[in-house]
Amino acid sequence: MHSLTHVGEWLGPTPEEAAKQYEVIRNRLIAILLKKGCYDPEYLADETINRVTLKLPEIKETYVGNPLWYFISVARHVRLESLKQKEVYYDSVPEPVIQPEPDFARECLRQCLNLLPAEERDLVLDYHMNNKRAKIDLHRRMAEELGLSTNALRLRIHRIRVGLERCVIACLNGAAT
Amino acid sequence: MLPRRLAVTTDDKNRLRQYLLGELSDADEAQVEVRLLSDEAYFEELEMVESELMDEYVQDKVSEDERATIESRLLRNKHQQQKLAFAGTLDAESEARAAAKAKVVPLVVRARKAAFSPYLKTAAGVIVAVGLLFGLWLLLGRKSDVERGMIALNQAQGNERLIQSRISQLNYAEVRSFRGNQTGLQDSEARNYSERLLLDAVHQKQDAASYHALGRLYLAERNFARAREQFEKALQKDPNDPQLQSDMGATLLELGQTSDDGQRPRYLAESLQYLDRALELNSSLPEAFFNRALVYQAMPLLPQAKEAWRRYLQTDSTSPWAREAERNLKTLEEQEQKGQSKRADLQQSYLAAYHAKDREAAWTALKQSRSRAAVLNQEILSYATNLAHHDDAAAANYSAVNLYRILIQPVEQYIGAADELCIVPDKTLSSLPFGALRSPETGKFLIEEHCVIVSPSVNVFMECTREAVRKQHAGSESVLSVGNPDFSRPSFPNLADLPAAAREAEQVAASYKSQPLLGPKANELQVRARMSQADVIHFAAHYVVDPQSPMKSALLLSQAGSRAHASHQDDGLLQAYEIYSMKLPRTRLAVLSACQTGLERSYQGEGLELLVLLFPLRSRLWLRVCGRSIRI
Numbered sequence: 001m002h003s004l005t006h007v008g009e010w011l012g013p014t015p016e017e018a019a020k021q022y023e024v025i026r027n028r029l030i031a032i033l034l035k036k037g038c039y040d041p042e043y044l045a046d047e048t049i050n051r052v053t054l055k056l057p058e059i060k061e062t063y064v065g066n067p068l069w070y071f072i073s074v075a076r077h078v079r080l081e082s083l084k085q086k087e088v089y090y091d092s093v094p095e096p097v098i099q100p101e102p103d104f105a106r107e108c109l110r111q112c113l114n115l116l117p118a119e120e121r122d123l124v125l126d127y128h129m130n131n132k133r134a135k136i137d138l139h140r141r142m143a144e145e146l147g148l149s150t151n152a153l154r155l156r157i158h159r160i161r162v163g164l165e166r167c168v169i170a171c172l173n174g175a176a177t
Numbered sequence: 178m179l180p181r182r183l184a185v186t187t188d189d190k191n192r193l194r195q196y197l198l199g200e201l202s203d204a205d206e207a208q209v210e211v212r213l214l215s216d217e218a219y220f221e222e223l224e225m226v227e228s229e230l231m232d233e234y235v236q237d238k239v240s241e242d243e244r245a246t247i248e249s250r251l252l253r254n255k256h257q258q259q260k261l262a263f264a265g266t267l268d269a270e271s272e273a274r275a276a277a278k279a280k281v282v283p284l285v286v287r288a289r290k291a292a293f294s295p296y297l298k299t300a301a302g303v304i305v306a307v308g309l310l311f312g313l314w315l316l317l318g319r320k321s322d323v324e325r326g327m328i329a330l331n332q333a334q335g336n337e338r339l340i341q342s343r344i345s346q347l348n349y350a351e352v353r354s355f356r357g358n359q360t361g362l363q364d365s366e367a368r369n370y371s372e373r374l375l376l377d378a379v380h381q382k383q384d385a386a387s388y389h390a391l392g393r394l395y396l397a398e399r400n401f402a403r404a405r406e407q408f409e410k411a412l413q414k415d416p417n418d419p420q421l422q423s424d425m426g427a428t429l430l431e432l433g434q435t436s437d438d439g440q441r442p443r444y445l446a447e448s449l450q451y452l453d454r455a456l457e458l459n460s461s462l463p464e465a466f467f468n469r470a471l472v473y474q475a476m477p478l479l480p481q482a483k484e485a486w487r488r489y490l491q492t493d494s495t496s497p498w499a500r501e502a503e504r505n506l507k508t509l510e511e512q513e514q515k516g517q518s519k520r521a522d523l524q525q526s527y528l529a530a531y532h533a534k535d536r537e538a539a540w541t542a543l544k545q546s547r548s549r550a551a552v553l554n555q556e557i558l559s560y561a562t563n564l565a566h567h568d569d570a571a572a573a574n575y576s577a578v579n580l581y582r583i584l585i586q587p588v589e590q591y592i593g594a595a596d597e598l599c600i601v602p603d604k605t606l607s608s609l610p611f612g613a614l615r616s617p618e619t620g621k622f623l624i625e626e627h628c629v630i631v632s633p634s635v636n637v638f639m640e641c642t643r644e645a646v647r648k649q650h651a652g653s654e655s656v657l658s659v660g661n662p663d664f665s666r667p668s669f670p671n672l673a674d675l676p677a678a679a680r681e682a683e684q685v686a687a688s689y690k691s692q693p694l695l696g697p698k699a700n701e702l703q704v705r706a707r708m709s710q711a712d713v714i715h716f717a718a719h720y721v722v723d724p725q726s727p728m729k730s731a732l733l734l735s736q737a738g739s740r741a742h743a744s745h746q747d748d749g750l751l752q753a754y755e756i757y758s759m760k761l762p763r764t765r766l767a768v769l770s771a772c773q774t775g776l777e778r779s780y781q782g783e784g785l786e787l788l789v790l791l792f793p794l795r796s797r798l799w800l801r802v803c804g805r806s807i808r809i
Binding site: 066068127 | 220249266267271
């Protein structure tokens with residue numbers, strides 16, 4: 001915690017902000033590495049922060065500019081190193097995309113939809129109906145009825161979807177254990 | 178440099194899509210990533226763009242190149258694959274919904290044109306479903322969602338209940354004996370229907386009745402954490418509903434029964450508080466009587482449990498609940514007869530072995546009564562509860578003597594008559610007021626025979642003693658004594674007034690020929706001002722622990738000014754971090770007499786112990802007795 005506090009202090013002025021900043025950076029690094037196809041994003045994010053922490057005493061006083069650039073730079077190096085190490089074992093044989101049983105996934109979704117208020121349930125299902133041209137008109141109509149812009153509606157739907165997604169994934173993982 | 182939210186443009190959205198598809202240069206990619214670390218709105222936009230990309234993938238609306246890239250970048254790990262599975266499932270469900278909507282209108286027209294239309298079955302199904310719903314509506318009449326939800330819940334429970342406790346407004350049902358991993362209420366359809374109604378009620382009304390009803394559902398199906406959450410919300414809206422207090426007590430009882438992380442005594446003690454409150458609000462509430470008897474049984478405080486069952490049967494002697502109460506009472510009486518003699522034998526065996534310095538035999542004796550910690554925990558909890566409730570002086574005295582025998586008597590030979598005793602308690606022993614233990618030989622309390630100091634560690638004791646010597650000065654001591662402050666009742670509706678604490682503060686102040694700060698005068702501004710001038714500080718007040726942020730745990734005080742415009746220096750909360758930042762150059766002794774400290778929580782050493790450590794006393798610390806002030 002001592003060294004992590006130093007990392008946080010490099011980016012934030014108070015101990016409370018330091019703790020928050022550490023969490024934010026770690027979680028965002030994990031998300032970024034996930035989306036770049038890394039197999040073990042938590043490990044790589046922690047390795048990034050460890051390396052920044054070790055280097056901090058040397059660079060802190062003289063570093064100029066946004067410290068986040070340094071984090072990203074180290075993260076990119078860490079990722080490249082991991083690709084080189086794992087190249088032989090993983091990159092030549094990509095993992096198959098494993099999908100759960102459709103019926104079971106539907107059941108999980110229905111259970112999770114039941115946990116939503118009726119209005120949000122209808123909103124998220126209607127929003128994701130398929131047809132391209134009708135979809136655009138539908139979204140505009142839905143936004144008007146709610147008194148929102150289409151962007152605001154999109155954001156609202158996304159937030160409902162995030163909760164629903166977490167619920168369904170938890171349901172799928174629960175069955176797997 | 179905490180995350181900010183900046184405006185996100187259409188260009189940003191397109192760029193993020195390119196980022197996800199790996200179409201940006203290294204430099205541009207790095208620029209995007211730096212912004213992702215610091216801009217919340219931008220990060221959220223990335224998540225949205227990714228979801229939309231997955232939707233397009235599932236709907237087969239991406240090019241071949243994009244498909245290949247998505248599969249090689251976005252779908253290489255399990256988490257991302259699960260997100261894709263979700264996207265596919267959501268798409269399928271939305272399509273089915275769209276198809277169902279599209280079929281409703283042409284249904285009537287097609288039925289006329291073709292008798293053998295494949296949509297006839299769907300039409301018939303819709304009509305039947307509508308008919309059933311209409312029938313159900315007639316059955317349930319114009320009842321509210323909460324009422325209908327409770328009817329459905331009773332139906333879902335059927336003739337078997339999953340918990341021992343009694344839930345208000347639920348009919349009697351036999352307790353189900355569990356086999357294997359059998360879970361869930363009997364009628365799952367009724368259960369789901371009930372939940373839907375109650376969730377809708379909560380979302381529409383957000384009142385005490387709806388939260389309470391939803392909490393009952395979760396409690397009935399053993400989802401205790403969610404039940405507790407709903408009851409807490411209901412209690413914030415209506416703290417004076419006796420049934421609600423009783424149901425919360427039932428939840429904590431069940432949590433205590435299933436707890437295997439050492440929290441059992443705490444849950445049971447808290448349960449008792451809620452049940453007592455329920456009976457204060459309604460002195461004949463059968464659920465509260467029933468559940469209180471169960472709590473005593475679980476502790477186990479057998480004399481109290483038997484008395485509680487007898488008390489219940491006085492109010493209800495004919496219902497199925499009464500028959501269950503009778504069975505419980507009979508079981509306790511039988512157990513007590515068997516257990517009494519065994520316990521006495523084990524204690525004698527232990528003491529004999531200890532005096533003979535036969536460690537093996539001593540441990541064997543302890544192990545035989547389940548475990549060493551369990552014996553002590555039970556005895557400590559029993560003692561603390563009796564002290565807190567003043568229910569049974571004889572039982573409290575019995576525990577005081579018993580604990581003296583277990584903890585003090587074995588080392589009596591090493592304690593001189595004039596010695597000060599410094600005790601460094603571990604875990605549950607931190608809850609014990611050592612000064613109030615009673616010698617079986619002399620009948621005196623420990624504090625009458627020795628000066629008793631309790632310290633969180635030997636190091637703290639040594640350091641405090643050094644500092645106390647450094648701060649010694651000639652002249653009389655000054656005291657700040659604070660008792661029963663006028664804390665904010667709306668903020669802490671379940672905490673009681675402490676008249677005994679006020680008397681305690683008066684007595685302490687009188688010993689120093691000083692004036693105590695009581696009631697409204699015990700406000701944070703006054704207390705802060707006088708703390709720095711005092712050699713001795715004495716608090717007799719509530720102390721509230723914040724388990725998430727121990728530094729925000731607080732002694733509850735009054736407020737000098739308006740509650741609406743209070744600054745943090747006069748908000749009625751003297752928090753641990755505020756004490757930490759104070760300069761107390763004179764203080765040599767602090768006495769903390771916080772209510773029900775015998776049942777206080779210890780959060781990895783950061784409950785009341787944190788307050789102890791943060792008092793920059795560098796002095797002795799005489800630590801706590803029960804807040805209703807033992808008169809010894």
